[in-house]
Amino acid sequence: MKHFDDPVLQAMASRRSVSKVGPSTPSDEEIARLLAAVTPVADHKALRPWRLILLRGDDRRVLGEALDAAAGVEREPGEVNDKPFRAELLIAVVARHVAHPKVPAWEQHATAAGAAHLLELALWQAGWGVMWRTGLQTNAPEVRAVHGLTEDEMLLGWLYVGDIEPAFRERLATTSKPALDPAPFLGRMPRG
Numbered sequence: 001m002k003h004f005d006d007p008v009l010q011a012m013a014s015r016r017s018v019s020k021v022g023p024s025t026p027s028d029e030e031i032a033r034l035l036a037a038v039t040p041v042a043d044h045k046a047l048r049p050w051r052l053i054l055l056r057g058d059d060r061r062v063l064g065e066a067l068d069a070a071a072g073v074e075r076e077p078g079e080v081n082d083k084p085f086r087a088e089l090l091i092a093v094v095a096r097h098v099a100h101p102k103v104p105a106w107e108q109h110a111t112a113a114g115a116a117h118l119l120e121l122a123l124w125q126a127g128w129g130v131m132w133r134t135g136l137q138t139n140a141p142e143v144r145a146v147h148g149l150t151e152d153e154m155l156l157g158w159l160y161v162g163d164i165e166p167a168f169r170e171r172l173a174t175t176s177k178p179a180l181d182p183a184p185f186l187g188r189m190p191r192g
């Protein structure tokens with residue numbers, strides 16, 4: 001559905017999460033280039049309170065084992081948790097809390113979540129399929145440990161990234177997601 005003539009606004013309005021992605025992925029270099037569209041995220045005092053961890057290949061087995069350990073799941077020998085294998089590339093989004101007298105943790109987490117949203121949009125606009133996923137075990141000690149998180153960090157989940165058929169992408173971008181009624185999102189201060 002076309003909402004805007006402006007390509008940036010149109011990309012924002014038409015982005016869709018893609019739950020089933022193909023095996024091609026952006027290279028590390030492409031992701032690094034796309035970060036130029038992400039790092040301008042609003043950031044009080046420019047604390048840069050976020051970072052990304054790229055999980056590829058066997059990293060996903062390690063993640064699956066950590067998720068299993070956290071959930072108390074035991075599997076038969078040779079059986080793996082296939083959840084992290086739903087994409088060839090997972091981008092873990094980490095919110096960092098930097099001690100600062102004027103910027104509380106929640107503001108820094110808002111910046112990190114903003115970065116994740118911008119990255120999701122940048123990847124979509126670059127032609128990739130993306131879905132942000134979490135789970136009840138996202139910040140379990142076992143899962144945090146395999147990502148090397150410090151105690152000042154929190155995992156906001158993983159962007160699952162892969163390719164999508166151009167025709168499917170075109171269909172997603174043009175046929176779905178009617179604009180929501182803006183009324184519930186807009187208001188004024190209550191005054192007596």
Ligand SMILES: Cc1cc2nc3c(=O)[nH]c(=O)nc-3n(C[C@H](O)[C@H](O)[C@H](O)COP(=O)(O)O)c2cc1C
Pocket residue numbers: 015016017018131132133134135156157
């Ligand atoms: C922080 C966060 C965590 C999410 N975790 C999951 C998840 O674990 N599983 C899931 O199906 N969707 C999850 N979602 C929602 C999807 O990423 C997606 O936004 C939703 O399916 C709606 O699709 P849309 O983005 O095309 O509107 C999460 C979204 C956010 C922002």
